[in-house]
Amino acid sequence: MANPHPGRPMSPVEMTRSAPQEGMAGLVSDWSAERRVFDISWGKAMMWLFILSDVFIFACFLVGYMVLRMSTVDPWPDASEVFALTIAGQSIPLLLIAIMTFILISSSGTMALAVKYGYANNRRLTAVLLLVTAALGATFVGMQAFEWAMLIGEGVRPWENPWGAAQFGAVFFLITGFHGTHVTIGVIFIVIMAVKVMRGSLEKSRPGFLTGRKGNYGMIESLGLYWHFVDLVWVFIFAFFYLW
Amino acid sequence: MAEHGQHSVPHAQAGEFDNMELVHPKTFLGKYVWSQDAKVIAIQYGLTAIAIGLVALVLSVLMRLQLGFPNTFSLIDPSSYLQYVTMHGMIMVVYLLTALFLGAFGNYLIPLMCGARDMVFPYLNMLSYWFYLVAVLILVASFFVPGGATGAGWTLYPPQAISPGTPGIHGGILLMFASLAVFIAGFTMGGLNYVVTVLQARTRGMTLMRLPLTIWGIFMATVMALLAFPALLVAILMMLCDMLLGTSFFMPEMLNLGEPSTHEGGSPLLYQHLFWFFGHPEVYIVALPAFGIVSDILATHARKNIFGYRMMVWAIILIAVLSFVVWAHHMFVSGMNPYFGFLFATTTLIIAVPTAIKVYNWVLTLWRGNIRMTVPMLFAIGFIFTFVNGGLSGLFLGNVTVDVPLADTYFVVGHFHMVMAVAPVLVVFGAIYHWYPKITGRMLDDTLGKIHFWVTFLGTYAIFYPMHFMGFAGVPRRYYGYGETTFIPDSIQTLNAFMSVAAIIVALVQLVFFYNLVRSYFRGREAGPNPWQATTLEWQTEHTPPRHGNFGTELPVVYRWAYDYGVPGTKHDFIPQNMAPDEVERADRVDQDAPGRLPS
Ligand code: HEM
Numbered sequence: 032m033a034n035p036h037p038g039r040p041m042s043p044v045e046m047t048r049s050a051p052q053e054g055m056a057g058l059v060s061d062w063s064a065e066r067r068v069f070d071i072s073w074g075k076a077m078m079w080l081f082i083l084s085d086v087f088i089f090a091c092f093l094v095g096y097m098v099l100r101m102s103t104v105d106p107w108p109d110a111s112e113v114f115a116l117t118i119a120g121q122s123i124p125l126l127l128i129a130i131m132t133f134i135l136i137s138s139s140g141t142m143a144l145a146v147k148y149g150y151a152n153n154r155r156l157t158a159v160l161l162l163v164t165a166a167l168g169a170t171f172v173g174m175q176a177f178e179w180a181m182l183i184g185e186g187v188r189p190w191e192n193p194w195g196a197a198q199f200g201a202v203f204f205l206i207t208g209f210h211g212t213h214v215t216i217g218v219i220f221i222v223i224m225a226v227k228v229m230r231g232s233l234e235k236s237r238p239g240f241l242t243g244r245k246g247n248y249g250m251i252e253s254l255g256l257y258w259h260f261v262d263l264v265w266v267f268i269f270a271f272f273y274l275w
Numbered sequence: 276m277a278e279h280g281q282h283s284v285p286h287a288q289a290g291e292f293d294n295m296e297l298v299h300p301k302t303f304l305g306k307y308v309w310s311q312d313a314k315v316i317a318i319q320y321g322l323t324a325i326a327i328g329l330v331a332l333v334l335s336v337l338m339r340l341q342l343g344f345p346n347t348f349s350l351i352d353p354s355s356y357l358q359y360v361t362m363h364g365m366i367m368v369v370y371l372l373t374a375l376f377l378g379a380f381g382n383y384l385i386p387l388m389c390g391a392r393d394m395v396f397p398y399l400n401m402l403s404y405w406f407y408l409v410a411v412l413i414l415v416a417s418f419f420v421p422g423g424a425t426g427a428g429w430t431l432y433p434p435q436a437i438s439p440g441t442p443g444i445h446g447g448i449l450l451m452f453a454s455l456a457v458f459i460a461g462f463t464m465g466g467l468n469y470v471v472t473v474l475q476a477r478t479r480g481m482t483l484m485r486l487p488l489t490i491w492g493i494f495m496a497t498v499m500a501l502l503a504f505p506a507l508l509v510a511i512l513m514m515l516c517d518m519l520l521g522t523s524f525f526m527p528e529m530l531n532l533g534e535p536s537t538h539e540g541g542s543p544l545l546y547q548h549l550f551w552f553f554g555h556p557e558v559y560i561v562a563l564p565a566f567g568i569v570s571d572i573l574a575t576h577a578r579k580n581i582f583g584y585r586m587m588v589w590a591i592i593l594i595a596v597l598s599f600v601v602w603a604h605h606m607f608v609s610g611m612n613p614y615f616g617f618l619f620a621t622t623t624l625i626i627a628v629p630t631a632i633k634v635y636n637w638v639l640t641l642w643r644g645n646i647r648m649t650v651p652m653l654f655a656i657g658f659i660f661t662f663v664n665g666g667l668s669g670l671f672l673g674n675v676t677v678d679v680p681l682a683d684t685y686f687v688v689g690h691f692h693m694v695m696a697v698a699p700v701l702v703v704f705g706a707i708y709h710w711y712p713k714i715t716g717r718m719l720d721d722t723l724g725k726i727h728f729w730v731t732f733l734g735t736y737a738i739f740y741p742m743h744f745m746g747f748a749g750v751p752r753r754y755y756g757y758g759e760t761t762f763i764p765d766s767i768q769t770l771n772a773f774m775s776v777a778a779i780i781v782a783l784v785q786l787v788f789f790y791n792l793v794r795s796y797f798r799g800r801e802a803g804p805n806p807w808q809a810t811t812l813e814w815q816t817e818h819t820p821p822r823h824g825n826f827g828t829e830l831p832v833v834y835r836w837a838y839d840y841g842v843p844g845t846k847h848d849f850i851p852q853n854m855a856p857d858e859v860e861r862a863d864r865v866d867q868d869a870p871g872r873l874p875s
């Protein structure tokens with residue numbers, strides 16, 4: 032609890048026993064309690080903080096995109112035509128991207144299940160779910176590569192495109208590329224985690240091969256946070272690029 | 276979340292808190308090179324930062340030589356002058372001060388002052404330093420590539436940063452981008468550690484409102500850095516694309532040296548917004564740790580509790596928040612929407628309020644204190660002077676109508692050197708004199724320290740004070756020479772020569788400081804565990820210097836805030852944070868003239 036009178040001593044007992052406070056005072060006393068502000072492990076706290084920092088990166092990207100799009104004098108390419116997929120002679124707008132989004136969101140679901148079964152000490156199922164998540168993520172990246180190839184085939188380059196403002200290609204490739212990198216890194220770490228789970232490293236708290244820190248199932252949850260974040264960012268990118 | 280403390284925390288992992296796993300290496304390499312001990316990492320950070328800082332100091336002397344005695348040194352041509360300006364500015368701000376305050380002081384002091392055994396993720400912490408070292412090496416390499424280092428100014432504004440005509444547009448700028456990116460990655464690893472350690476790994480009894488202000492300053496600065504560096508990262512990534520791929524994020528259509536460029540439709544203003552969204556908070560990233568450290572030095576050496584502790588904490592938080600909404604005061608002359616100018620001038624002037632509160636509180640801390648004029652104290656008081664000075668000229672520049680004629684003149688150079696160059700550097704020195712005894716176990720020499728202080732303090736005034744007048748006369752910044760310029764009177768040249776001589780003297784007196792550092796390490800007086808009779812936890816360690824793990828078998832328990840100096844009715848004039856209430860010795864008689872008595 033916060034010491035209401037800094038400078039006047041307070042015994043440790045007094046510190047731990049004071050009655051919970053309500054409202055604003057309670058908020059302040061929670062935040063300023065001894066030892067820890069949040070009731071979560073160090074790893075999880077650090078992941079949240081990293082995500083916050085990463086949010087600022089993507090926010091800067093997206094704000095930059097908006098500024099460029101609004102300030103350019105050339106017309107902006109029409110998303111529903113650019114991102115259409117032609118199947119059996121029919122041009123279906125946003126089909127590919129809808130599938131990609133669906134896949135990525137599903138992978139969030141499997142990740143959440145992996146966390147759950149991890150805490151339940153179900154090693155096999157956890158590992159399988161992690162691998163499924165990684166596979167879905169890899170599929171997403173693969174489809175993104177396919178989309179890039181398609182656009183490049185149609186003449187879209189970072190510095191020009193056939194339909195209008197040159198900035199279209201620049202922001203599209205940079206931002207989706209940056210997001211795709213995030214997904215790829217996530218996939219790599221999920222595979223590593225799956226191997227750790229299969230070997231039982233988390234259970235027996237074996238030290239990790241680099242850091243020497245003992246493993247635990249909380250690590251899957253932290254990794255899961257990252258994964259959900261990457262998915263959430265995709266929703267924003269999707270809205271800004273494909274629906275605007 | 277109302278219950279804390281001894282209760283078992285449901286999600287806490289086995290290794291956390293008391294039996295935190297530490298890797299105890301046996302070999303010399305493991306102990307001093309690939310070390311995961313925050314204290315060793317801190318010293319690695321510190322030495323590297325000082326080394327690269329010396330490069331920046333030499334560059335500034337070279338610039339001053341050129342400005343004071345034009346046409347004398349054939350070594351310096353207009354291009355190299357621009358390269359010196361750029362590298363000097365960037366190194367000083369990012370690679371010296373940020374790394375020193377957060378990487379060095381943050382690593383050394385956060386675990387010790389919070390009562391933790393180490394940072395929460397020591398391996399990541401170690402990696403942070405090695406990334407930093409690589410960033411520094413890349414930066415140094417940029418001096419040696421064909422074309423040399425970039426001469427774009429530390430702001431690296433496009434279009435000129437990557438357009439023909441600017442020095443170093445091939446290798447130099449590329450390496451600058453690379454170095455910054457590596458720096459940001461490395462800093463993030465360290466920064467996450469610092470913040471999580473402060474939030475989640477304090478010892479028993481150490482509430483946030485009992486933290487020494489040093490930790491508050493470093494903590495908030497780190498949070499700011501984690502949110503500000505992303506903007507810089509995005510900006511350099513985009514500019515990198517403009518440069519290598521021919522995209523037009525920032526590059527407008529233009530004629531360059533008579534040649535039409537291949538770019539079209541980019542927005543240089545967007546870059547400026549992104550850069551200053553990083554750049555302004557960056558100023559406070561080096562200022563907030565300085566604020567915190569000064570508060571602790573003042574309280575300790577004036578034997579008085581810091582005036583208005585809570586106010587100080589809230590001021591730090593308020594400054595941190597506000598400094599994210601003032602960035603465009605660097606862009607009053609950029610051609611952005613004038614209403615923006617009005618908005619940002621207002622927020623800029625508002626931020627002066629918490630800043631002024633801090634200054635008042637420092638002065639009130641000194642008021643009727645039992646001031647010991649030690650070397651750290653001298654530097655802390657010197658800081659108050661230079662900071663107030665730079666802060667006041669900042670109020671001028673915060674007003675659009677005043678800034679427009681003064682922008683890009685020496686008034687600005689004088690202003691920011693006072694407020695964010697000299698002031699934090701004085702604190703760095705003060706902090707080194709203050710904590711050196713804990714780090715090495717020996718005292719620094721007092722006489723040498725006083726010489727160092729007075730020459731540096733008066734010398735920097737001699738260098739930077741006249742710059743304000745030059746600014747009023749309209750002397751532009753980032754100029755290699757003025758030639759025959761009618762509006763610049765001849766007397767300016769005399770002034771320039773004077774400032775340059777002062778700069779050389781200030782640079783030379785730093786040798787006294789380094790001599791002191793080295794000599795005292797071997798020959799200095801034994802310091803003992805707590806030479807300044809300070810209350811904070813780092814002075815209460817079992818060993819001096821503290822061993823790996825910081826504290827003995829038991830972590831300290833904290834019973835009070837960090838400022839119990841001269842508490843009335845007690846026998847000693849300070850009570851360490853970890854002294855239990857029943858251990859405090861009461862004074863037998865109330866001695867009215869006891870040193871350090873609080874004013875009643
Ligand atoms: C003895 C100490 C110092 C001297 C003599 C010195 C001198 C100078 C000079 C001559 C310039 C170039 C002015 C111009 O031509 O526009 C400059 C620029 C600058 N200095 Fe210093 N300086 C010193 C210390 C520092 C420190 C400690 C910092 C840390 C923040 C710093 C930050 C800068 C910055 C940011 C610039 C602007 C660079 C640019 O225009 O791109 N300086 N300094």
Ligand SMILES: [Cu+2]
Pocket residue numbers: 554555558601602604605
């Ligand atoms: Cu600013």
